[in-house]
Amino acid sequence: MPTTGAPLDAIHRHLPVFTTLREFLDWSEKKGDLVRVARKVAVNQEITAVQMKVLAGGGPVLRFDAPVLADGSVARAPVVTNLFGTKRRVAAGLGLLPEQVSDFGTFLAELRTPPPVDGMRDALSRWPMLKAALSTRPKVLRKAPVQEVVDLHPDLSTLPVQTCWPGDGGPLITWPVVLTRSHGSDPDDVGRYNAGVYRAQVKDKDRLIMRWLAHRGGAAHHRGWAQAGEKMPIAIVLGADPATLLAATLPLPETVSELAFSGVLRGERMELVRSRTVPLLVPAHAEMVIEGWVSPTETAPEGPFGDHTGYYNAVEPFPVVEVTAITQRARPLYLSTSTGRPPDEPSVIAEVVNELVLPVIRQQIPEVTEFWLPPAACSYRIAVVAIDKRYPGQARRVMMALWGMLPQFSYTKMVIVVDKEIDVRSWDDIAWAISTRMDPARDVMLLDRTPMDYLDFASPIEGLAGKIGLDATTKIGTETSREWGRVIAMSAEAESFADKLIAELGVLA
Structure with missing residues (x-):
């Protein structure tokens, strides 16, 4: 167990910075860790069945180049799944080798609560930490790849959205980074944004049902807008870069913006662009963005859907999103995943997050020497803690x-x-x-x-x-x-x- 974090520069030089999902996929393919599937595979259950078996065997990223929609047609966008199906790829998404994860966790803990500076030499040694903090400041572009194509008359049925399990209530967007901001905040103030991975059910061609638990940041933002009687702007980012994807899954303090924090993980400033129909900034190099407004009052029954517990969740009312635009690259990729009884992709990510969070735990509970969230226990239901x-x-x-x-x-x-x-x-x-x-x-x-x-x-x-x-x-x-x-x-x-x-x-x- 390391007691001090390695400098950020030393940690990040081993692997390239992945500014886009495509850069990460290209790197994986060169490593022999990506397989392209040319034959037709249905988005209804078949992609899930393949991914879950490949993940259980520690297999590669999968790119389905001929995903078949419900009407029998082939979607224009290939489906990418199993992106973080191994711990090695999760670490790589952070720019790390697997053995560097613990050191990086120590660095993140020190970034949250830096120790006192002891003299000029110590101050200079903290430059990597200062560089990481500065990297959270985003750069706003005037034009961006994610807006090469702008559809102001969106039709969600053209996207290869999966229906993962036989008892599912319909197609479900499973790997979005959902961006919201607090009521009354400035759209340019990324520090007031929340980025969370919340599933979204396709209700019809221009409406979604957004599911978020009450304690999550997106739900808290929605309550603020609803109390003011206003609809809330929302951006559903599909195919973000690995650092943004992983930042949205980390257990960060409520006061820390995941979108801003992704700059620390990436090791460079994030590039954003203003969305076209809602007052939000979105990742400039994502594959797709679904823009819309969340109703302050309207809900619809969501589910049932197979979940990470290994059961179908109950049907419950959640807020409805009116989709106003879909922006995308000229030839986009559709990033997706499937969740079910572990092992699944969230449980693999949780194993790496387990290592990252241990130094944070030890800051507040110093007698803790080891900590484990068993993946089989839904990644958080049971914790085993070793203490001195x-x-x-x-x-x-x-x-x-x-x-x-x-x-x-x-x-x-x-x-x-x-x-x-x-x-x-x-x-x-x-x-x-x-x-x-x-x-x-x-x-x-x-x-x-x-x-x-x-x-x-x-x-x-x-x-x-x-x-x-x-x-x-x-x-x-x-x-x-x-x-x-x-x-x-x-x-x-x-x-x-x-x-x-x-x-x-x-x-x-």
């Missing part, structure tokens, strides 16, 4: 601190705290710690009626549920009145002897 335990009750303090630290962790229903020598990514180690260091009557903390993702069907009340914390650490001080057992371990000399003899015998070859 020093006093009674410490595990419970860590549980409560974690639940209150970030909005995303308020949806973590189970926290398991273990000692630092336990491998948090080994279910065998976790099971051993729970079975030998946890007493159900003493070491379980239960909370009731706490915030929960409404997609959790196990919750007795929609949006409210219980939480459980398991203290599977060694009990010390007043936590126990018994003498604690000693862990058995072989001597180093005997271990070394066994290794040599086994190698000579070849019994494990």
